[in-house]
Amino acid sequence: MNIGIDARLLxxxxxxxxxxxxxLLKEIPKVDKKNKYFLFSYGSLDVEKNFYINVTTVKSLLPQKLFSPIWNNFILPHYLKKEKIDLLFSVNQILPLFKVKGCKYISIVNDVIYKADPNFLPFTYRKYLQFFAYFSIKISDLIITISKYSKKDILKHYKVDEKKIKVILQSANEEFMPMNLEVNEKKEIKAKLKLTKYTILYVGVIENRKNILGILKVADELKEYKDIRFLLIGKMGYGSKKIMKEVNERKNVIYRSNVDDGLLKKIYNxxxxxxxxSYYEGFGYPPLEAMQSGLPVIAANNTSLAEIVDTGGLLHDPDDYISMAKxxxxxxxxxxxxxKMRNKGLERAKQFTLEKTVKETVDVFNSF
Structure with missing residues (x-):
């Protein structure tokens, strides 16, 4: 079977x-020995050339959000026909609006955040997702989603057969793990980041739905503790201008962007x-990375976080800043x-493995 994957995210x-x-692409070659995989992208990708066939299409000077629908609905279908693709797989839930004859469509629907709260996404992007996701969900032969909560949310907002939705729990990069760092290396990293004795870490986009302002309120509760610093790591997102104004007003909060995984795994340690x-998560990768690294987790008790973190962390109402501070x-x-909480997190993280995620995904492919 020829399986095509929209790989532009890479x-x-x-x-x-x-x-x-x-x-997924890292592990699939170890699991699937019978299907051929075609990766569709604008330019050349750094992938295993002996296994994947990288089909480079066309680039454009148009902004990504304008060109993407054109590529998805006119350029990609052309290449699906040309390469005789039997199954198209999309990890970002957006598929061509029309079916290519003889080609099945599978999409990963991570969440339906665009239905949750208008303050979580910019107006135009929210409307873009609402329009194209509606058709993608309808046209998909099968939908993979990443948590039981997300499946429930999809069924809440769309009239779709429950049997058409398959929950496959995801996993964190195996590089996130407990590390025995030298004392001097720890000191160097702390000095570089201007940290004090204790560090309260957040990793994720700086945006409204992540409740960064809530983290700042927790920081305010603990501002008398001069040896505690809050470290925020992530790129800017929707609402970040207002959020960063608040961040910059606090001496016990530090922000860093562009932290690569090599340094991030050490920071977790x-x-x-x-x-x-966070107010809304389809899965919640950073808490899993933290648990897997042996870092005790305090998270919101909402959406998928209660399901993913479960007994591996301390769960609170996202607006209960005092309890989180305590x-x-x-x-x-x-x-x-x-x-006790460190060990609970490590045990919980063992439930999420890349091998299991990939095997279940390939099994879905082979069910067609």
Whole structure:
């Protein structure tokens, strides 16, 4: 079977959805020995050439959000026919509006955030997703989603057969793990990032739905503790201008962008607590990365976070800043409690493996 994959996400900075694709492509050659895989992109990709056939299409000077629908609905179908693709797989839920004869469509629908709250996405992007996602969900022969919560949310907002939706839990990069860093290396990293004795870490986009302002309120609760710093790592997103104005007004909060995975995995190991009070998550990769690294997690008890973190962390109402602050202090002052939550996180993280994710995905491909 010829399987085509929309791989354009790998041509820009990799975030949550792109990370799904990157990990899948890394593992698929170990699992699937009978299908042929075609990766469709604008330009050449750094992939395993002996396994994947990288089909380069056309580039454009138009902005990505304008050109993408054109590529998706006119250029991609042309190449699907040319390469005789039997199955098209998209990790970002956007598919061509019309079926190519003889080609099945499978999409990953991570979430339906555009239906959740108008403050979570820019108006034009929200409307773009609402329009194209509606048709993609309808035209998909099968939908893969990444949590039971997301499946429930899809069924809530769309009239779709429940049997058409398959939940496949995702996994974090295996490079995120407990590390035995030298004392001097820890000191160097802390000095470089201007950290103090204790670090409360957040990793993710700086945007409204992540409740960064909530993290700042927790920081305000603990501002008398001069040896505690809050470290925010991530790119700018919707609402970041207002958020960063608040961040810059606080001496106990530090922001960093452009942190690569090599440094990030070390930061997970020098931080003391991971704080993630997000309002909406289809899955929640950073808390899983933290648990997998042995870093105790405090997260919101909503959407998919309650499902993914579960007993592996401390869950709170995302607006209960006082309780989150109290838990941080308890973790820092009570070593037995700290080790208990660390071990619970490590155990919980073992439930999410790349091998399982890829095997279940390939099994879905082979079901057609």
């Amino acid at each position: 041509e820009r900075r990799v975030t949550g959805i792109g990370r799904i694709l990157m990990l 020098i931080a003391d607590v991971f704080l993630f009070p 838990n941080i202090i308890k973790l820092l002052n009570d070593n037995s409690f700290y080790m």
